[in-house]
Amino acid sequence: MPDLSINFAGIxxxxxxxxxxxxxxxxxxxxxxxxxxxxxxxxxxxLGVPVVNVSSRYAAVNHKGHRMVGFNNIELITDRxxxxxxxxxxxxxxxxxxxAVIASLMVETRDEWHQIVKDAENAGADGLxxxxxxxxxxxxxxxxxxxxxxxxxxxxxxxxxxxxATKPVIVKLTPNITDVTLPAIAAKEGGANAISLINTIxxxxxxNLDSLVPYPVVDGASTNGGYCGPAVKPIALNMVKNxxxxxxYNLPISGIGGIENWxxxxxxxxLGASSVQICTAVMHYGFGIIRDLKSGLEGYMEEKGFExxxxxxxxxxxxxxxxxxxxxxxxxxxxxxxxxxxxCQLCYTACDDxxxxxxxxxxxxxxxxxxxxxxxCVGCNLCSxxxxxxxxxxxxxxxxxxxxxxxxxxxxxxxxxxxxNDDRAGGKGHWxxxxxxxxxxx
Amino acid sequence: xxxxxxxxxxxxVDANFAQLHPLMNTSEAYYESSRxxxxxxxxxxQACPSDIDIPLFIRQINNQNLKGSAKTIxxxxxxxxxxxxxxxxxxxxxxxxxxxxxxxxxxxxxxxQSYATTKAIKKDSKLFTPAKSNGKKVAVIGxxxxxxSCACELRLHGYEVDIxxxxxxxxxxxxxxCAPYKITNQEILEEMAYLQKQFDFNIKYDSPxxxxxxxxxxxxxxxxxxxxxxxxxxxxxxxxxxxxxxxxGATEFIEQVKLDPLSVKVGKKVIVxxxxxxxxxxxxxxxxxxxxxxxxxYRRDKEAMRAYDFEYDLAKNVGVxxxxxxxxxxxxxxxxxEGVRFIRTMIENGNAxxxxxxxxxxxxxxxxxxxxxxxxxxxLQKISDMKWDKKGRIEIxxxxxxxxxxKYFAGGDAxxxxxxxxxxxxxxxxxxxxxxxxLN
Numbered sequence: 001m002p003d004l005s006i007n008f009a010g011i012x013x014x015x016x017x018x019x020x021x022x023x024x025x026x027x028x029x030x031x032x033x034x035x036x037x038x039x040x041x042x043x044x045x046x047l048g049v050p051v052v053n054v055s056s057r058y059a060a061v062n063h064k065g066h067r068m069v070g071f072n073n074i075e076l077i078t079d080r081x082x083x084x085x086x087x088x089x090x091x092x093x094x095x096x097x098x099x100a101v102i103a104s105l106m107v108e109t110r111d112e113w114h115q116i117v118k119d120a121e122n123a124g125a126d127g128l129x130x131x132x133x134x135x136x137x138x139x140x141x142x143x144x145x146x147x148x149x150x151x152x153x154x155x156x157x158x159x160x161x162x163x164x165a166t167k168p169v170i171v172k173l174t175p176n177i178t179d180v181t182l183p184a185i186a187a188k189e190g191g192a193n194a195i196s197l198i199n200t201i202x203x204x205x206x207x208n209l210d211s212l213v214p215y216p217v218v219d220g221a222s223t224n225g226g227y228c229g230p231a232v233k234p235i236a237l238n239m240v241k242n243x244x245x246x247x248x249y250n251l252p253i254s255g256i257g258g259i260e261n262w263x264x265x266x267x268x269x270x271l272g273a274s275s276v277q278i279c280t281a282v283m284h285y286g287f288g289i290i291r292d293l294k295s296g297l298e299g300y301m302e303e304k305g306f307e308x309x310x311x312x313x314x315x316x317x318x319x320x321x322x323x324x325x326x327x328x329x330x331x332x333x334x335x336x337x338x339x340x341x342x343x344c345q346l347c348y349t350a351c352d353d354x355x356x357x358x359x360x361x362x363x364x365x366x367x368x369x370x371x372x373x374x375x376x377c378v379g380c381n382l383c384s385x386x387x388x389x390x391x392x393x394x395x396x397x398x399x400x401x402x403x404x405x406x407x408x409x410x411x412x413x414x415x416x417x418x419x420x421n422d423d424r425a426g427g428k429g430h431w432x433x434x435x436x437x438x439x440x441x442x
Numbered sequence: 443x444x445x446x447x448x449x450x451x452x453x454x455v456d457a458n459f460a461q462l463h464p465l466m467n468t469s470e471a472y473y474e475s476s477r478x479x480x481x482x483x484x485x486x487x488q489a490c491p492s493d494i495d496i497p498l499f500i501r502q503i504n505n506q507n508l509k510g511s512a513k514t515i516x517x518x519x520x521x522x523x524x525x526x527x528x529x530x531x532x533x534x535x536x537x538x539x540x541x542x543x544x545x546x547x548x549x550x551x552x553x554x555q556s557y558a559t560t561k562a563i564k565k566d567s568k569l570f571t572p573a574k575s576n577g578k579k580v581a582v583i584g585x586x587x588x589x590x591s592c593a594c595e596l597r598l599h600g601y602e603v604d605i606x607x608x609x610x611x612x613x614x615x616x617x618x619x620c621a622p623y624k625i626t627n628q629e630i631l632e633e634m635a636y637l638q639k640q641f642d643f644n645i646k647y648d649s650p651x652x653x654x655x656x657x658x659x660x661x662x663x664x665x666x667x668x669x670x671x672x673x674x675x676x677x678x679x680x681x682x683x684x685x686x687x688x689x690x691g692a693t694e695f696i697e698q699v700k701l702d703p704l705s706v707k708v709g710k711k712v713i714v715x716x717x718x719x720x721x722x723x724x725x726x727x728x729x730x731x732x733x734x735x736x737x738x739x740y741r742r743d744k745e746a747m748r749a750y751d752f753e754y755d756l757a758k759n760v761g762v763x764x765x766x767x768x769x770x771x772x773x774x775x776x777x778x779x780e781g782v783r784f785i786r787t788m789i790e791n792g793n794a795x796x797x798x799x800x801x802x803x804x805x806x807x808x809x810x811x812x813x814x815x816x817x818x819x820x821x822l823q824k825i826s827d828m829k830w831d832k833k834g835r836i837e838i839x840x841x842x843x844x845x846x847x848x849k850y851f852a853g854g855d856a857x858x859x860x861x862x863x864x865x866x867x868x869x870x871x872x873x874x875x876x877x878x879x880x881l882n
Contacts, residue, residue: 064476064504065472065476066476340544342540342541342544344479344481344540345481346481349482368485368540388479
């Protein structure tokens with residue numbers, strides 16, 4: 001049986017699944033309930049300067065019958081009294097001494113930071129997470145993402161915290177920045193023990209077309225919020241990967257962003273996260289999803305032979321390269337399984353209108369099954385992505401695997417196209433239809 | 443006991459005739475429309491006699507463009523809601539849905555179509571405006587799906603249209619012939635009122651056109667005439683006793699059920715003779731009206747029935763018994779029909795032949811003949827140069843739908859011999875285009 005327990009920068013937890021600092025960790029009640037359900041840790045909803053919250057607070061993107069594929073909020077940090085939160089941290093730790101309770105913190109001045117670090121530690125928090133990510137409301141007051149976007153400020157505040165902290169300190173990063181590795185490096189320079197990312201992405205989720213007010217509506221107006229949910233996972237994975245690939249970085253990373261099931265969690269871990277944090281999926285489905293998160297990840301680890309979480313951390317990183325290091329000789333071509341094809345012809349129209357005109361229709365008889373025009377297929381995957389039938393369109397390898405040359409190698413050998421008409425350019429000689437052929441189709 | 447008790451009030455009628463395809467709510471329509479793949483050159487459209495751009499209207503529902511969705515439907519088929527509810531979608535659009543090929547439930551196209559059109563009807567959304575008068579007049583005989591569709595389309599081209607209808611309500615067999623569990627009278631009449639309000643054609647009710655003189659008058663007053671006259675009464679099977687009170691034609695029986703269900707007496711045991719969709723409807727309606735035993739007697743085997751499988755299934759599901767290879771020889775009884783004398787049949791060289799010494803008597807309280815409807819040949823004879831085929835179907839040019847008398851155009855059952863509402867609707871629309879071309 002694989003061992004799910006982790007030791008994240010000195011914070012121990014029975015499994016890598018933590019609740020992210022957010023509405024599900026607003027109270028001791030919720031966290032007790034989550035731990036009882038099987039969650040390994042929880043990052044308390046951010047303690048800090050006094051705030052007032054608005055009503056309403058959340059909005060969502062629904063897509064084709066699926067609710068909340070994207071989600072945003074304009075809620076601020078906790079509006080509950082600090083004393084209540086600290087008392088509840090203490091109580092949770094009493095019942096669950098082996099679970100990770102991390103206090104998320106956000107204040108302004110050095111003195112305030114010193115005080116709140118001490119308060120959280122005294123209450124029994126196993127670790128501290130510095131919220132430098134919140135992209136709405138708090139940043140207007142110079143906190144949250146306003147700090148995360150200024151590596152120098154971030155470094156200074158981390159230094160303040162490290163002056164008094166005795167427990168591991170995690171710095172939570174904002175994705176609302178051009179290069180997330182800059183604040184990640186600043187966090188390390190300031191002495192942080194770990195980083196977590198991503199916080200939410202600044203967003204306007206939509207506009208009410210009747211009232212012309214964006215969502216969520218607060219008395220006829222709205223504001224930008226923080227975007228999260230399944231839709232943001234690819235952005236999160238990229239940023240986790242970017243941090244994990246900082247040379248000699250070596251700080252543990254807690255992966256956050258779009259994790260709804262064990263597969264998402266495994267992806268975060270394979271790209272460098274050694275714990276994962278989840279919020280939106282819990283806000284959607286409740287704490288019960290932990291059962292499949294754990295059993296799914298366990299099953300996967302068993303199948304792949306990973307005995308501990310550490311065994312799998314970053315295992316996809318060697319295969320995650322810069323573009324210039326990809327093999328230009330690799331060649332795949334789409335293949336349609338006629339027995340599986342249901343004749344929707346989505347691949348045809350996708351390829352003809354949206355890609356490389358490499359799929360044809362039989363056009364006579366009753367067959368609606370398209371065929372691949374091999375010589376036009378660039379192996380882009382689009383047809384296999386739009387195909388609604390599992391395993392119907394697959395990409396078949398056509399090169400013999402013996403040749404391997406990258407753009408970087410070609411550059412190093414001075415063998416890259418240098419002008420638009422250079423024969424070495426990729427698209428040169430590729431067949432394309434005449435523009436007026438478009439008008440001949442029905 | 444029968445599955446359905448005899449209804450004694452309208453509420454019980456409604457319960458026994460609960461809608462097979464009830465109106466979707468917003469959530470249902472949203473989730474169902476989300477499943478549509480938006481196929482290229484979609485097979486559902488190819489399967490639709492009225493060429494509705496189905497993926498488009500479904501996408502418009504999904505994107506909350508309900509007015510656009512209704513317009514997409516009505517631009518192709520003026521009987522949008524009726525067809526959504528009564529079309530045999532299993533053998534048309536839904537039968538063609540590619541989801542069937544991977545054992546996924548096909549999209550409920552009919553119900554989505556009714557959802558979009560019903561919303562438009564309830565909101566009285568204005569989708570069409572008749573063109574300015576072009577000074578020409580067209581007479582339409584018959585306010586059925588063919589006639590009304592023809593009228594709507596003609597109004598878009600600026601023709602003045604008068605519809606002459608023998609009965610006192612519009613929509614023809616949609617109202618008088620579609621099984622009540624497929625669509626309610628109210629739904630049909632609301633769609634008709636919606637169309638009439640937008641297209642502003644005239645309907646003259648209780649105005650049958652029967653005589654040569656009437657036709658002459660129409661010919662002199664109108665630039666063209668559209669025949670949407672449908673079919674006649676139930677055909678005789680030439681057995682003694684057909685005229686007795688408890689022997690009724692299926693079409694007439696269904697009409698009575700549609701107009702006044704509580705007045706219909708089915709007794710305890712009913713025999714329905716026939717194997718088409720009308721027979722299935724009549725049998726099913728008897729069971730829903732509380733008959734304890736309903737026998738559907740057909741002279742060939744089950745596979746030879748013209749009825750769609752799902753129609754037979756519907757009848758079976760309310761307790762109708764299919765008895766096959768039975769030919770009626772004689773109707774028993776003197777003042778009223780007390781039963782039917784049948785002979786068992788076998789198929790020889792494609793014909794059903796009686797098996798000697800296999801006769802038997804079966805009693806019944808009501809006998810329904812679903813043996814097809816008469817063609818209106820007597821009427822057609824009154825039009826000069828009019829031609830029809832051996833089956834009594836008006837001969838027409840398939841594209842313009844012009845008859846052998848150039849002033850006349852035709853569509854619907856009178857021309858196709860008896861098909862679905864959607865066919866009639868498409869043909870009426872096509873005829874209007876034919877008339878427009880002819881008059882310009």
